[in-house]
Amino acid sequence: MTKLTKRAFLAGSAAGGAMIAMPTVLRAQATVMRWGEMLPTTHPQVQMVDRIAKEVKEKTSGRVDIQSFPAGQLGSGKDMMESVASGALTMTTDGAAALGSFLPQLSVVEAPYLWRDPAHMSKVAKAPVFTQMNDDLIKKRGLRMAAVTYYGKRHLTTGSKAVKSAADVVGLKLRVPPVDTFRAMVEAWGAKATPVNFNELYLALSQGAVDGQENPLPTIHSAKLQEVQKHLILTGHIITPRLIVINEEFWKGLKDADRTIVETAIANGVTWQDAELANQEGSLVATLKAAGMSVTEPDLESFSKPVLATLPKQFESKWGKGTWDALAAL
Template identity: 85%
Template sequence: MSTLTKRAFVLGSAVAGAVVSMPSVLRAQATVLRWGEMLPTTHPQVQMVERIAKQVKEKTSGRVDIQSFPAGQLGSGKDMMESVASGALTMTTDGAAALSSFLPQLSVVEAPYLWRDSAHMTKVAKAPVFAQMNAELEKKRGMRMAAVTYYGKRHLTTGTKVVKSAADVAGLKLRVPPVDTFRAMVEAWGAKATPVNFNELYLALSQGAVDGQENPLPTIHSAKLQEVQKHLILTGHIITPRLIIVNTDFWKSLNDADRTIVEAAIADGVVWQDQELANQEASLVATLKAAGMSVTEPDMDSFRKPVLDSVPKQFESKWGKGTWDALASL
């Protein structure tokens, strides 16, 4: 054996011995889970991800490392969902209607005036129709819905126009997510639906590219939309779920023990986040009013009736015959 070969062997043996003597948590490379979010760090959804990451790291002794990328760092919501489907990103959270670009019938889960309250909405996760959608999403796009979270009750805001009924929004440019059901709802009110990505919304409102928008109170507040919107109209038109989605191949690659830990952490995180959002909703009307917004309780029927008269019929072929009624009766 040559001197060089011997030296290499001795060095290699020394390194190997050091590796063997290292604690296993340091020896093994952590499984990294990258989780992208559109929302700012101040939103409970992002704080939920951080809580999940902390719990998973503790319970797995560092074997699984969840890295959070909030505030649209990794692109638009659609960009991140595409990345989860391809495996470039492990997880993200988005609305059911947005996810319908991958599975059209999913938009029914975020349909206007479907859910009576948040408790009614959370029943969807155990509904047979939801399990069927999840199986189809996995088969077609390689990702699955790991959990349903409560995102809040959506309300309308405007920059200059006082709104007391749907007639008052006729002709207004209202920002909607780039989703067909949201466009149909706003058009049923007589307004001009204007799709804008969420990370561009503050600027669009400040520059007058759109006259108003609709979102849950915690989203309005965490994104500081009260700085560029004068009027809050408590329409409560959609009780919104957001879905935690994960790349299927990654999910299956986790060993059973680690997958169970991640599932438990997600379940705990969702319970915390849902309660935190409910708590915020209870106080944010007063907070936004103190920040200078006027608050109006409008004629609810004027908003509800034109939507229910047109939207369920318009999307029946997309959602599946009887799906709306099945979910409404849960």
């Protein structure tokens, strides 16, 4: 892991972009790949990056050096995606819905109540509709989706109000990522969707700027949200993929042998991370309960029914007619 302030990063962005564009032969001996992350170092996704970096460095004998910048050092998720698109940053990982700001139809991959289970979600990487989306993203924004990772089942937490059904969240201010599908889901529950960047979430919860939030268990735990939230409600409303995104120009500029090594290391890292997250999900309910959270298994239909009644139709023009049904049928 490398330390870098956002100011220092932005000051060097132009130079970084130029380095990415340079032919390999003109670069310094080590080809540096800078990978920005929003999550803290304790999260398996950041640990995955470090494992990938170690494997790549070993197998390329130091020719390729992946440097990790976790915990939002380089700004918001949108900041980092913009930086990858411009070439100032090499890689980042973010949700499909967030990437929808670059390619609107991509947000369907992170739609609520679409996937039956993680195995169903993992099929998306080989689906023709996803391949087409990747081609479009490369063409339109110069971004390549290098891999699909599992991020976990998303659950609801609240600060002071116990929740047994969607009726109990009516009027509550629930933090969502700055993404339209998440806002529509929360509004279908009758709550007030309040966009907050993840690196500002702990403070927003501690100060009461929002009443609750939703995230996978490993994210809740690694960000220590149990310190500022009393209730854990096991809604499981989204089975979340996250996408490893890389600057296409950089990717094409890698030597074939090095590109193969990076691809293999990413695949190995994703396999490890997905298993680690699944393992953590199996034990974290008890861990969070022991930390003082109350745990509720709510009326799931009260949450899913209003969302499924409105959201697929609401976003059909954005996702493409039949896209939801095609993915649900995988």
